[in-house]
Amino acid sequence: MRGYGQFCPVAKAAEIFAERWTPLILRELLCGSRYFGDLQRGVPLISRALLAQRLRELETAGVITVTPKSSGQGHEYVLTDAGKEFQSIIEGLSAWGQKYVKRFLGPDDLDADFLMFSIRRDPHLAQAPAGRIVVAFQFRGIPAGNRSLRFYWLILEDGELDICYRRPGFEEDLVVKADLGSFTRAWLGYLDYRKEMRAGRIAIDGPAKLAQSFWHWMGVVDRAKGVWPLYPDAAKPGADTA
Amino acid sequence: MRGYGQFCPVAKAAEIFAERWTPLILRELLCGSRYFGDLQRGVPLISRALLAQRLRELETAGVITVTPKSSGQGHEYVLTDAGKEFQSIIEGLSAWGQKYVKRFLGPDDLDADFLMFSIRRDPHLAQAPAGRIVVAFQFRGIPAGNRSLRFYWLILEDGELDICYRRPGFEEDLVVKADLGSFTRAWLGYLDYRKEMRAGRIAIDGPAKLAQSFWHWMGVVDRAKGVWPLYPDAAKPGADTA
DNA sequence: CAGTATCCGATGCGATACTG
DNA sequence: CAGTATCGCATCGGATACTG
Numbered sequence: 095m096r097g098y099g100q101f102c103p104v105a106k107a108a109e110i111f112a113e114r115w116t117p118l119i120l121r122e123l124l125c126g127s128r129y130f131g132d133l134q135r136g137v138p139l140i141s142r143a144l145l146a147q148r149l150r151e152l153e154t155a156g157v158i159t160v161t162p163k164s165s166g167q168g169h170e171y172v173l174t175d176a177g178k179e180f181q182s183i184i185e186g187l188s189a190w191g192q193k194y195v196k197r198f199l200g201p202d203d204l205d206a207d208f209l210m211f212s213i214r215r216d217p218h219l220a221q222a223p224a225g226r227i228v229v230a231f232q233f234r235g236i237p238a239g240n241r242s243l244r245f246y247w248l249i250l251e252d253g254e255l256d257i258c259y260r261r262p263g264f265e266e267d268l269v270v271k272a273d274l275g276s277f278t279r280a281w282l283g284y285l286d287y288r289k290e291m292r293a294g295r296i297a298i299d300g301p302a303k304l305a306q307s308f309w310h311w312m313g314v315v316d317r318a319k320g321v322w323p324l325y326p327d328a329a330k331p332g333a334d335t336a
Numbered sequence: 337m338r339g340y341g342q343f344c345p346v347a348k349a350a351e352i353f354a355e356r357w358t359p360l361i362l363r364e365l366l367c368g369s370r371y372f373g374d375l376q377r378g379v380p381l382i383s384r385a386l387l388a389q390r391l392r393e394l395e396t397a398g399v400i401t402v403t404p405k406s407s408g409q410g411h412e413y414v415l416t417d418a419g420k421e422f423q424s425i426i427e428g429l430s431a432w433g434q435k436y437v438k439r440f441l442g443p444d445d446l447d448a449d450f451l452m453f454s455i456r457r458d459p460h461l462a463q464a465p466a467g468r469i470v471v472a473f474q475f476r477g478i479p480a481g482n483r484s485l486r487f488y489w490l491i492l493e494d495g496e497l498d499i500c501y502r503r504p505g506f507e508e509d510l511v512v513k514a515d516l517g518s519f520t521r522a523w524l525g526y527l528d529y530r531k532e533m534r535a536g537r538i539a540i541d542g543p544a545k546l547a548q549s550f551w552h553w554m555g556v557v558d559r560a561k562g563v564w565p566l567y568p569d570a571a572k573p574g575a576d577t578a
Numbered sequence: 579c580a581g582t583a584t585c586c587g588a589t590g591c592g593a594t595a596c597t598g
Numbered sequence: 599c600a601g602t603a604t605c606g607c608a609t610c611g612g613a614t615a616c617t618g
Binding site: 097 | 444
């Protein structure tokens with residue numbers, strides 16, 4: 095039996111919303127992802143086949159529209175009005191999660207790639223100082239890691255944003271070396287970043303002033319206060335990240 | 337893999353909330369159900385084993401507390417503060433469903449027992465005229481029905497409420513004869529009850545004045561306007577319905 | 579890249595029976 | 599009544615390979 099066999103609106107909405115992976119797909123769409131590849135980058139552990147199936151189901155349910163991409167092949171997946179109205183529910187889940195799931199964060203939930211993906215689309219980054227800033231990240235403590243260390247470079251330049259997986263041509267302004275679990279939790283606002291730094295689990299090298307402000311334009315200070323603005327629907331699609 | 341492997345609060349909350357049946361169980365708990373039997377009456381299609389499993393999971397997740405019932409065996413399942421904070425999310429799903437799922441209501445979603453169960457706990461009934469009112473319901477068009485007709489008696493008496501499955505001792509004040517699908521949709525506010533009555537799919541016998549007010553204290557007039565107050569947490573547990 | 583088709587293994591979950 | 603234990607199958611969903 096697929097559905098719940100109840101006419102109750104909660105049941106009928108749950109048949110659509112509470113399927114496995116669907117809340118995450120909706121989160122991605124609400125963040126502005128519109129293409130298959132973007133969606134999969136935001137929900138990396140879903141299989142392509144299942145993502146395609148869920149997207150079809152969401153189309154059938156009237157939650158998204160699917161139109162062929164003008165540029166060559168592929169489709170564009172866009173929330174309908176009905177789909178957009180899931181935003182408050184996703185926000186509600188986010189708020190609930192932020193408040194109550196700290197203690198359930200396990201090693202399996204850590205993912206350096208996804209962390210950088212999340213950092214990249216955090217609207218707080220817009221508050222970073224003007225000009226070009228290059229932040230190098232070096233994570234250790236990768237669980238089940240093929241490699242024990244992970245490197246990323248975050249490049250901000252006047253509103254432009256990029257994540258690189260190898261050293262870019264530019265000079266590094268900040269170098270963050272951290273345990274992945276500590277940094278993830280600190281970034282989420284679950285741990286006090288000052289305490290983590292004192293304990294040596296997070297270190298930031300670079301100009302003191304920039305290192306200070308880092309935690310602000312990373313959004314950490316806000317999130318630690320319980321302020322989680324929902325992702326703006328202004329997220330740019332398809333800016334390449336390689 | 338059980339979880340989603342993401343630290344994102346939406347993902348972690350969805351791991352708890354968006355499991356199969358869980359939104360319905362939470363709806364029941366938010367409506368005031370506290371005992372195993374009540375929960376199963378509100379979610380009739382779930383198996384006992386699975387209901388027990390979900391309740392254990394919700395306890396582990398810190399959403400409910402489970403305490404032995406003082407009266408003999410069995411437990412009492414009560415929402416924690418964390419659990420109560422799902423209320424706005426359930427309300428959100430309800431609102432979304434009420435707005436968008438009309439067209440997805442199929443024969444499998446019709447259930448006369450559950451309809452009467454839902455009617456019984458509708459807070460609107462408190463607005464019924466004082467004194468004793470006995471409403472007989474006779475449903476036809478039962479899908480996949482073992483019997484093609486279904487009878488119920490709703491007895492209101494000064495705030496007391498009961499559903500009976502056989503003719504009570506009291507005289508009937510109103511007799512409702514209706515197609516189950518029509519009445520369900522009308523009760524939900526999805527169809528215009530006047531139109532259904534004109535078409536002969538719903539008939540009400542009894543004093544004109546009472547028959548008129550019927551649709552108001554059944555909550556239909558409100559729901560048709562889009563007003564769906566969430567169930568009060570005042571629902572009385574365990575009042576017998578046999 | 580953007581999917582689809584096929585295979586097949588894990589498990590979710592319903593049915594039934596059992597217990598205090 | 600309020601669950602628990604066991605069984606068995608359907609299907610969910612991951613892996614791999616294929617297509618335009």
